[in-house]
Amino acid sequence: MHILLTRPIEDCSEMIVKFQSLDHKVSHLPLINIQKVQHEVINSRDYGGLIFTSSNAVKNLNAENLNKKLICFCVGSATEKKARNLGFQNTISAEGNVSNLKELILQNYELKETPLLYISGEIITTDLDQQLLKEGYAVKRIINYKVNHTETFDENFVNELKQNMPDIVYVYSQNSASSFLNFIKIYQTENLWMNTNLMCIGEKTSSILNEIKWKKIFLFNPGEEEFLLYKI
Structure with a gap:
């Protein structure tokens, strides 16, 4: 074949x-090819967890000074593998579906003031951060890569x-x-x-x-x- x-x-x-x-x-x-985008320094103490909807978001993350014990919500197994390779110890995978990822977050992250940090590309197919905001969560989105055709x-x-x-x-x-x-x-x-x-x-x-x-x-x-x- x-x-x-x-x-x-x-x-x-x-x-x-x-x-x-x-x-x-x-x-x-x-x-396509992926281009890293410089972003603000992330202070782990400001967030209770991280959200990744692509492996590119993980690959382009400046993770040296991040708390590797933060819970990481990953869209699929490939993204989760990248996160674990970076040293993150507390990862959950939604098996490739953003809708499932949202439900995973709702089930596993208590609604509280400590925000979630959503790290993504410049263009996203689903506005997960906005959906979570409507559910009452505090979410901040940081863009760390863009796609070139x-x-x-x-x-x-x-x-x-x-x-x-x-x-x-x-x-x-x-x-x-x-x-x-x-x-x-x-x-x-x-x-x-x-x-x-x-x-x-x-x-x-x-x-x-x-x-x-x-x-x-x-x-x-x-x-x-x-x-x-x-x-x-």
């Missing part, structure tokens, strides 16, 4: 090795892709979906994806690519990539 992965290489290198070990052909088309692509890669279209493509965010749609239109491949299965995280991500005709569209959570191979 031919699989196209679209995340930055540091986020999918393990998956490339895994799929190749299963005798699949893997192509890599990074659609890939604007140039290797012509040889594009030509090879046209000759051997993938059976599956994984798209992980609305930003990536927008970049992917742009890629498709730049290289006029709109009619070449009819035998490709599109795997997207969330309906908002898939809706951006609905104008392209796909074989099938599947929604998934991070960690389910290999499982999806057996659904098509």
